[in-house]
Amino acid sequence: MIYYRNTVRGSGLVAHEVKATAKTLLDALGERNSTLSLSLVDDREIQELNRAHRGFDKATDVLSFPLWSPGETRSQQHPERLLGDVVISVETARRQAAAYDAPLKDEVSRLLIHGLLHVMGHDHEEAEERERMQTEERRLAGAIGMPWPYDD
Secondary structure (H helix, E strand, O other): OEEEEEEEOOOOOHHHHHHHHHHHHHHHOOOOOOOEEEEEEOOOHHHHHHHHHHHOOOOOOEEEEEOOOOOOOOOOOOOOOEEEEEEEEHHHHHHHHHHHHHHHHHHHHHHHHHHHHHHHHOOOOOOOHHHHHHHHHHHHHOOOOOOOOOOO
């Protein structure tokens, strides 16, 4: 299940398309029956979240808040796995999309992929983990039929 909220008026993003992309990505990760919260916000709101949760007083493109630990499995008591929250700034996504002449929808999908992988426990601090995460980003982009914007 996808819990979806878009607080950006006139974003041009279609809710059922964004949710369908998120569901396809969950399926590609083997998490078809898991739940994800996805919020599309403006720079002001993501800056507030970034300041409150990471100590950085600036807007960013995507934030992820995992609700489970890697390796944790479903149980009889909790059959629904709540993966976490992904928050995307539509304003930042729009600027980034313009920088490489891509549709906003593709940039939001790219940020969703990146944020979802963080929710799933991936990181890019170390070179080896960064390489694994980039490989998985490309695989997931392929799963939704999206060209990866950073391939040469």
